[in-house]
Amino acid sequence: MTINFSTLSKYLLVLTGVLGLGSLSISPALADNHTDSMDSFAEMEQMPVGQTNTEVGNIVEVASGNETFSTLVKAVEAAGLGDTLSDSSASYTVFAPTDEAFNQLPEGTLEYLLQPENQEVLQQVLSYHVLPEQVTASEISGGTVDSLNGGLATAVTDAGVVINNASVITPDIEASNGVIHAVNRVLLPSDLQSSLASELGIEETEIYQ
Known part of the structure; x- marks a missing residue:
């Protein structure tokens, strides 16, 4: 079987372009999700863990x-x-x-x-x-x-x-x-x-x- 390198090259160029566009369209969403996750972790760090008002007086x-x-x-x-x-x-x-x-x-x-x-x-x-x-x-x-x-x-x-x-x-x-x-x-x-x-x-x- 004979491989048409010219056709294959065009196909790869088109595929690369599509993937590139997909990456550009997905990246902002991923960035937003990453930011939201970081914010959530920051909020969790600020939350008191095991804090109660049960301290007994003298x-x-x-x-x-x-x-x-x-x-x-x-x-x-x-x-x-x-x-x-x-x-x-x-x-x-x-x-x-x-x-x-x-x-x-x-x-x-x-x-x-x-x-x-x-x-x-x-x-x-x-x-x-x-x-x-x-x-x-x-x-x-x-x-x-x-x-x-x-x-x-x-x-x-x-x-x-x-x-x-x-x-x-x-x-x-x-x-x-x-x-x-x-x-x-x-x-x-x-x-x-x-x-x-x-x-x-x-x-x-x-x-x-």
Whole structure:
């Protein structure tokens, strides 16, 4: 078979021209797609990944945001312990009396503790509710634990954790610098019970509830 090189050359020239025109017509679209893709990647890079608003506050902030602890927060401020319990470098466990727990104190007790001249007594009472480390409810067993102001008796019953004569009613409230356990009674150091009773003119048994 004889190949006509002249005809073949013309055919190749025509084919090259067609491909060239096709390339010219396609290139802008490809360029647009490429630009769009780059823009999309740029937008993706700017989007926050895994960003949430679930950051937990410190013990004072968490308690302040819970209406159950409004009296406790007031007492912490009066005692000047706000900075201590807000310290992000520390770790605490707070057995936090609810408002109802404070209401169960003998008449006049809370008012007495909140007086500026009795700040030291209030500090002793509140420090008795604080452990110098984080302890979850599941880590508490029968025995004793050391608070910032003396030992606390602990027990675990079918109903839950008991601290002295107070029951933990809401355990493991998370904070950035520790944990809060809501309790249904105010804990009072034994060495303060008689002096408080004397100041209030009541029987010591009333103080212990």
